[in-house]
Amino acid sequence: MSRLDLSVTDDEAAPQGPLRRVMLLLAYDGSEFHGFAAQPGAGLQTVGGSLGAALTRMTGHEVAVTCAGRTDSGVHAAGQVAHVDLSEEFLGGRPDLDPLIRSLNRQLGPALAVLDARLAPEGFDARHSATGRRYRYLILVSTTPDPLLLHTSWHRPPPLELGAMRIAADALVGEHDFAAFCRRPPRYDGPLTRRVLRAGLSVQPDGRLWSFEIEANAFCHRMVRSIVGTLVSVGEGRLTAADMVSILRAGDRSRGGRLAPAGGLTLVSVSYPEELVPGGVWRPAG
């Protein structure tokens, strides 16, 4: 075999032969990563970059990772869904992906876990097939900080007006142009229409941890954190629930609240059509 032949099995090589799409269920501690999207050459650890690099090493061909929700730096996931295209030669035709899961988890380290893996059904795309995303944002409402919740919640001193925040959250449900709560993509002037299926605040039994859950067909960039920042302003009395409605209608980002910090936010789960994912939501086995 000549040197030239060897070069096509280099780590960076394009895959040779047929590919099979594999879907992955992921959980990660976002505080250990600079977001999901791979940033080649930037020297930053990202979720997609780490996963792609491990699979590239294992398969001998370049592997790109596509996910349902591109979480920002510091944002966590409990049920992120991604897909990768792996050579059939590597997969060896076996339906049991447990050895792949174990091997990935050994390489990736404890901040990123592959919870499950499946051969994807025909036509599945982790991002474009997804019909819904559910996020949770935790607010620690307490006079004192909690070092153990530092990376997973936003600490706000009481009082926060729960009733007013709930009325404001209700106003989000339905189809709206969320321009007021989005970082607008470059070179795009159109509407940022998203359909919010549910949005609500629950308070955990000890009264300290408030959980804001929101599900929508899709989210634009920084939408949940902008919404939470504004909801907290409503809770603090600096805005009213009616202001939330008028900010949403006016599409004026400058009138919203602060951007809530990334650490409070977790991508909980992703929904797909029943024919692609039985039950509609892929959850860890438990």
Added chain:
Amino acid sequence: MSRLDLSVTDDEAAPQGPLRRVMLLLAYDGSEFHGFAAQPGAGLQTVGGSLGAALTRMTGHEVAVTCAGRTDSGVHAAGQVAHVDLSEEFLGGRPDLDPLIRSLNRQLGPALAVLDARLAPEGFDARHSATGRRYRYLILVSTTPDPLLLHTSWHRPPPLELGAMRIAADALVGEHDFAAFCRRPPRYDGPLTRRVLRAGLSVQPDGRLWSFEIEANAFCHRMVRSIVGTLVSVGEGRLTAADMVSILRAGDRSRGGRLAPAGGLTLVSVSYPEELVPGGVWRPAG
């Protein structure tokens, strides 16, 4: 003023003049510290060392920190109690310690929080006055790991027999020689008698997080982690609940289970006589 005079106000100087004892309520993320006890010269960050160094800088005299429960490396606290003796000159006679709390929290960083501070009543000693300590140990019972619970729970795959573990936990209640579950202090051959007031396992609503809570007058070194390791062996069927009783009675450490990892353990609260701490337990204001 001569150079010699200046040296007595050096950071390391003994306090001049009368002292007032101040009690501190602390919470910390143990994964950021090499335990509580200061380790001078070892170059390791400890809870007591960090706190003592900050107070030494602020007061200009050496400050030692005494705590109720000397947590090991990796063990967390939600309601640790400590005392320090500060010069009256520094305290300036003011009963309001809020500026001291704020200043300490600015210096200590987010992994260690001073939740509250009070002037101590006559005769108070954080360690010797304490009549009880309550610890919680979290076990994540799940086929899949959870990166967000990595530093605060012990991940064990199901099944674990909850009923057998509860029977074994019940056997701990009462006054026993806990030699089987303690790292024996050097040069001490006597009994390691402790009085366990309550010990029980509860399962959080999602079924994944099991919380073992134990309260005793005092604990010997590594007692909770040894007990949890043995309880998990009972849950796994490698020991029976009856074995727990015979291990306890025989005082034979070699027959117990593994030592459970430090990260699952949190010192929840410390109890004191009512006349020293109104209500018996000092809790954060909430």
